[in-house]
Amino acid sequence: MKKIIIVGGVAGGATAAARLRRLDEKSHIVLFERGEHVSFANCGLPYYIGETIKDRNKLFVQTVEGMSRKFNLDIRNLTEVRKIDRENKTVEVKNLQTGETYEESYDALILSPGAKPIFPPIAGINEADNIFTLRNIPDTDKIKTYVDETKPKKAVVIGGGFIGLEMAENLVDRGIHVTLVEMAKQVMAPLDVEMAAIVHRHLKEKGVHLILEDGVKAFEDNGMKIVLNSGKELTTDMTMLSIGVKPENSLAADAGLDIGERGGIKVNEYLQTNDPAIFALGDAIEVTDYINGQPAMIPLAGPANRQGRIVANNVYGKNQVYKGTLGTGIAKVFDLTVATTGNNEKVLSQKGMAYQVAHVHPASHAGYYPGASPIALKLIFDGKSGEIYGAQAVGVDGVDKRMDVIATAIKGKLTVHDLTEIELSYAPPFSSAKDPVNMAGYVASNMIDDGIETVQWHEIDQIIADGGILIDVREPVEREAGFIAGSINIPLGEIRDRLDEIPKDQTIYVTCQVGLRGYLATRILTANGYQAKNLDGGWKTYSTVFHSN
Amino acid sequence: MKKIIIVGGVAGGATAAARLRRLDEKSHIVLFERGEHVSFANCGLPYYIGETIKDRNKLFVQTVEGMSRKFNLDIRNLTEVRKIDRENKTVEVKNLQTGETYEESYDALILSPGAKPIFPPIAGINEADNIFTLRNIPDTDKIKTYVDETKPKKAVVIGGGFIGLEMAENLVDRGIHVTLVEMAKQVMAPLDVEMAAIVHRHLKEKGVHLILEDGVKAFEDNGMKIVLNSGKELTTDMTMLSIGVKPENSLAADAGLDIGERGGIKVNEYLQTNDPAIFALGDAIEVTDYINGQPAMIPLAGPANRQGRIVANNVYGKNQVYKGTLGTGIAKVFDLTVATTGNNEKVLSQKGMAYQVAHVHPASHAGYYPGASPIALKLIFDGKSGEIYGAQAVGVDGVDKRMDVIATAIKGKLTVHDLTEIELSYAPPFSSAKDPVNMAGYVASNMIDDGIETVQWHEIDQIIADGGILIDVREPVEREAGFIAGSINIPLGEIRDRLDEIPKDQTIYVTCQVGLRGYLATRILTANGYQAKNLDGGWKTYSTVFHSN
Numbered sequence A, B: 001m002k003k004i005i006i007v008g009g010v011a012g013g014a015t016a017a018a019r020l021r022r023l024d025e026k027s028h029i030v031l032f033e034r035g036e037h038v039s040f041a042n043c044g045l046p047y048y049i050g051e052t053i054k055d056r057n058k059l060f061v062q063t064v065e066g067m068s069r070k071f072n073l074d075i076r077n078l079t080e081v082r083k084i085d086r087e088n089k090t091v092e093v094k095n096l097q098t099g100e101t102y103e104e105s106y107d108a109l110i111l112s113p114g115a116k117p118i119f120p121p122i123a124g125i126n127e128a129d130n131i132f133t134l135r136n137i138p139d140t141d142k143i144k145t146y147v148d149e150t151k152p153k154k155a156v157v158i159g160g161g162f163i164g165l166e167m168a169e170n171l172v173d174r175g176i177h178v179t180l181v182e183m184a185k186q187v188m189a190p191l192d193v194e195m196a197a198i199v200h201r202h203l204k205e206k207g208v209h210l211i212l213e214d215g216v217k218a219f220e221d222n223g224m225k226i227v228l229n230s231g232k233e234l235t236t237d238m239t240m241l242s243i244g245v246k247p248e249n250s251l252a253a254d255a256g257l258d259i260g261e262r263g264g265i266k267v268n269e270y271l272q273t274n275d276p277a278i279f280a281l282g283d284a285i286e287v288t289d290y291i292n293g294q295p296a297m298i299p300l301a302g303p304a305n306r307q308g309r310i311v312a313n314n315v316y317g318k319n320q321v322y323k324g325t326l327g328t329g330i331a332k333v334f335d336l337t338v339a340t341t342g343n344n345e346k347v348l349s350q351k352g353m354a355y356q357v358a359h360v361h362p363a364s365h366a367g368y369y370p371g372a373s374p375i376a377l378k379l380i381f382d383g384k385s386g387e388i389y390g391a392q393a394v395g396v397d398g399v400d401k402r403m404d405v406i407a408t409a410i411k412g413k414l415t416v417h418d419l420t421e422i423e424l425s426y427a428p429p430f431s432s433a434k435d436p437v438n439m440a441g442y443v444a445s446n447m448i449d450d451g452i453e454t455v456q457w458h459e460i461d462q463i464i465a466d467g468g469i470l471i472d473v474r475e476p477v478e479r480e481a482g483f484i485a486g487s488i489n490i491p492l493g494e495i496r497d498r499l500d501e502i503p504k505d506q507t508i509y510v511t512c513q514v515g516l517r518g519y520l521a522t523r524i525l526t527a528n529g530y531q532a533k534n535l536d537g538g539w540k541t542y543s544t545v546f547h548s549n
């Protein structure tokens, strides 16, 4: 009888165990979990603290007993794997309740130990008892009890990633005034900055005090005071530290398994470490970025679950290839949904890949049917082949759908041209006859096929400063709410009759509200012999960054 | 200067005109529209009658003046094209206001005349003044005025397609008691019958009186009485006739253009008729079914819009191929969303194509986060290659998203195996770490890769009648709400210990609530040397059809 040992009993480990048992009824499967609980809902933890999830039991997807019985597993919780002896194919484990240490042999070993929140050695951090990180049930209980019992008035969240933002929202839901401190110039790193700007505005609307480009220098007064790098001081009743995670790699590293630059366990395409008897998955491993082919750390539950199934398949002998991680991610941030897939501009620039960008602002569904709201949708693609590199979307409704469609399109190797042809479901409550994704495809295709040229939100001010001409083709009344300094106004409907006002000896830049009318004007100007460029995303994209108050 | 004439100024025609102008600033583009309005929201009409859309002006996406100006078009509304003279490349038109008739020449002619509601010569139909069809603004005004002024208490909707169901809902929204009469044994033909059964139940819950497998024999008493084929009689204050549309093909047919069997104008892959100067699109044409390659009539706005853009491209000389219509469709039916893509079982059987089916019932998002509701999702695929033929989904939330993902997957030629690997956005408010689409992919892949055998809801009763053994692996308490007659109960958790109760000399059938535990039991039995088959979709799919009250 084969014996398979799994380290870690939550997203990746539990999935691997379940699938393995389905494939293989006879093997002895031992699941070691350091914590008390297996198979819990990590992703639900912030919402239990915020009391959107009211019943703590809902966090437990499976119990130790239930899961043991259902899948005939030998689950040993509160048991830590301390060491791997690769030569003898054994692990050393410690029962954390009894303190007993023993060895267990394996034929195959699966590592899904996850990651741990980064807890940096900042001055005063260890003296404070009101600084929290969130990863598991004990963390959750600690935070929730603290909130329930001490009823904090003010909280500081350090780090504006997914978990930081979810915690900001959930603490606000508990009536706490939240300050969010982020070292970068934007929250939510998978977004580019102009897309993050929409989130910044929304956070402020929701009363979150947002401090960007600043970090913590020291905690003072037992954590009641935070001194920032800028010298600014904050008082707080509690602090959430959510500045990222690092892989739980010590077990693997100590056993001489290959570790990547950023600490992830290295695996081959079968999710096998450099020891063929040992597989690894989940937050602990380094994956291949599906878009740029480089090593990446993408600690998300979807990939962990998928990898768990693939590892089980491979331990069973199926030889299934894991094709890399696209990094599709999503977060609810108060009323907004924020979603991304693939690579953003920052990553592509860093990797030296050339790309083009299109911003559109279509409605979530037909504008004439109640409840439609705009989606800011950004598509990033190869300006020659039309290959899709990534997408980002922010809006109140229908954001997840569009991101999932684009993520699927990427997996299907569809180009931006194909996006114009995908046939999405349309009735007024759900979409428009041209879905936002079709629309993004149209805009991108026009750039490739018809040479429609655009200029980006971050370029236009300099262009005007250098003497460029920017025509705003909106109606005068629309300009009352704001316009780009230096632009001149010729409404779209008048442009054909007023061509003589427009000089032919220089490039003409055009803008409107969202980019659509600017595009129409660009077509008219180009047909009339002008060199014209449209401001991509129009005033809406531009003003999110530059007129965000 | 080229002159292009477009017949029909709504979905297809208006889109073609707009795109053509963007490509070609100089041509003379004449748009003829028989009605008063161009570019209106056909799809919004039911919701204006139901007063979800309150402002009539919202139905007009563009006005004649606005659109003329914006796109420099020669729009002639209230003008009907009566005849095409292909030899001389002219059309004969009649100004419906003045009665004047004149000719207009063209270099290229685009036909987007749409379709008209079928109005069959049923006895008494012409004597009644309370029988309505719905296609355009005048129809809408007539119905709305009738409802507003006569305040009908009872209405009969004939035909359970998209428009019939939307009208049923909107009339109920106006406080009217609705009877829906449908000739087939199910509403919503793109669904298969077990999926439609969910809709049937919901309609009844919403107070709609549903009469299936019956049709209208005669209208009596000026339409106040309806006699059905069954002999049943209904009294009614108004009747909506929505039994389908037929293509507006007379102009084309009279001009000797090729017409398909079901009345659609025939076009080649460039959407060109057999006269190279004449293009046709929209509801009026016969398309190629993207899945089975056969001619089909698919009168939907998404395809019409897409075709409009392609026709414009091709008139301009771009030679873009229209790759066929997938037929992705969706409707809101009270609280339900009903969506389909590709072919259903009925179509595939008719075309003689072999297929496999998988039913799953996952939650719209993580079960522990409030507001999740089940989605009945059906995937139809090639049992060998895993090619996806079609999908259907019914549920309260997240249905449109899953259908759009599958529609995109089909366009990307992804197989059911690929569905297991697509990386969809996951956070608890939006999905589960294994999205419903991934889940459908898992179930289908298991059938192909691991030979997991299933039996369908419509087969199991006969199997039991023939002496087959069906084990229900749910907990006893779950069976209290209903179970399949003749099934025996061995809960999943006990099955490994009770194998000796299960005979080895015949196929064992297994069922549970949704198919998941039945699958686990199938794995256990198979591993123990049994021949086992799982009831696909479990009690949930079975009971929708057989225990629908």
Ligand SMILES: Cc1cc2nc3c(=O)[nH]c(=O)nc-3n(C[C@H](O)[C@H](O)[C@H](O)COP(=O)(O)OP(=O)(O)OC[C@H]3O[C@@H](n4cnc5c(N)ncnc54)[C@H](O)[C@@H]3O)c2cc1C
Binding pocket: A007, A008, A009, A010, A011, A012, A013, A032, A033, A034, A035, A042, A043, A044, A045, A046, A079, A080, A081, A082, A112, A113, A114, A115, A134, A135, A136, A163, A248, A251, A281, A282, A283, A284, A299, A300, A301, A302, A304, B426, B427, B428
């Ligand atoms: C608050 C929060 C919210 C999140 N929200 C989302 C979201 O919305 N969407 C999303 O995609 N992802 C989300 N994630 C990330 C997701 O939970 C992880 O990507 C996923 O759980 C990773 O799975 P894993 O198996 O690698 O690690 P885990 O699920 O963390 O499991 C690892 C387990 O291994 C155990 N372990 C470690 N070392 C040992 C050892 N030596 N011996 C025994 N046991 C050991 C640990 O105790 C742990 O329980 C969230 C995470 C958190 C913390």
Ligand SMILES: Cc1cc2nc3c(=O)[nH]c(=O)nc-3n(C[C@H](O)[C@H](O)[C@H](O)COP(=O)(O)OP(=O)(O)OC[C@H]3O[C@@H](n4cnc5c(N)ncnc54)[C@H](O)[C@@H]3O)c2cc1C
Binding pocket: A426, A427, A428, B007, B008, B009, B010, B011, B012, B013, B032, B033, B034, B035, B042, B043, B044, B045, B046, B079, B080, B081, B082, B112, B113, B114, B115, B134, B135, B136, B163, B248, B251, B281, B282, B283, B284, B299, B300, B301, B302, B304
């Ligand atoms: C009530 C209703 C609800 C709908 N809901 C949906 C939905 O939710 N989703 C969806 O995808 N589709 C829906 N549709 C279908 C969608 O509206 C059509 O598929 C689409 O409008 C077809 O476009 P078309 O250009 O072919 O025809 P149309 O949009 O109908 O335009 C054809 C126009 O041509 C004009 N015309 C015809 N002959 C002549 C002539 N000889 N001279 C001059 N003018 C002429 C007609 O007056 C008409 O205005 C709905 C349709 C209706 C009626």
Ligand SMILES: CC(C)(COP(=O)(O)OP(=O)(O)OC[C@H]1O[C@@H](n2cnc3c(N)ncnc32)[C@H](O)[C@@H]1OP(=O)(O)O)[C@@H](O)C(=O)NCCC(=O)NCCS
Binding pocket: A009, A010, A011, A012, A014, A015, A018, A019, A022, A038, A039, A040, A041, A042, A043, A044, A061, A062, A301, A305, A309, B359, B360, B361, B433, B434, B439, B442, B443, B446, B514, B515, B516, B519, B537
């Ligand atoms: C619950 C858990 C143990 C996984 O168990 P699992 O059995 O692999 O997953 P599910 O319960 O979703 O079931 C999926 C299986 O049922 C099958 N299935 C699902 N619905 C089915 C149906 N209607 N009919 C037949 N089979 C079905 C699938 O094919 C799949 O089996 P396969 O992998 O052999 O193909 C694991 O995912 C877990 O611990 N999750 C919680 C932790 C976590 O993921 N955290 C991060 C997110 S909060």
Ligand SMILES: CC(C)(COP(=O)(O)OP(=O)(O)OC[C@H]1O[C@@H](n2cnc3c(N)ncnc32)[C@H](O)[C@@H]1OP(=O)(O)O)[C@@H](O)C(=O)NCCC(=O)NCCS
Binding pocket: A359, A360, A361, A433, A434, A439, A442, A443, A446, A514, A515, A516, A519, A537, B009, B010, B011, B012, B014, B015, B018, B019, B022, B038, B039, B040, B041, B042, B043, B044, B061, B062, B301, B305, B309
């Ligand atoms: C409105 C109508 C005239 C179409 O006009 P249209 O200009 O083709 O469509 P839209 O207004 O959606 O604009 C799409 C164009 O703007 C471009 N565009 C959209 N957003 C843009 C942006 N932010 N930046 C640049 N370009 C943009 C697209 O690329 C596309 O242009 P292209 O076709 O040249 O590539 C036509 O669709 C119509 O009459 N609709 C109502 C009738 C109908 O469809 N009924 C059925 C459904 S209810």
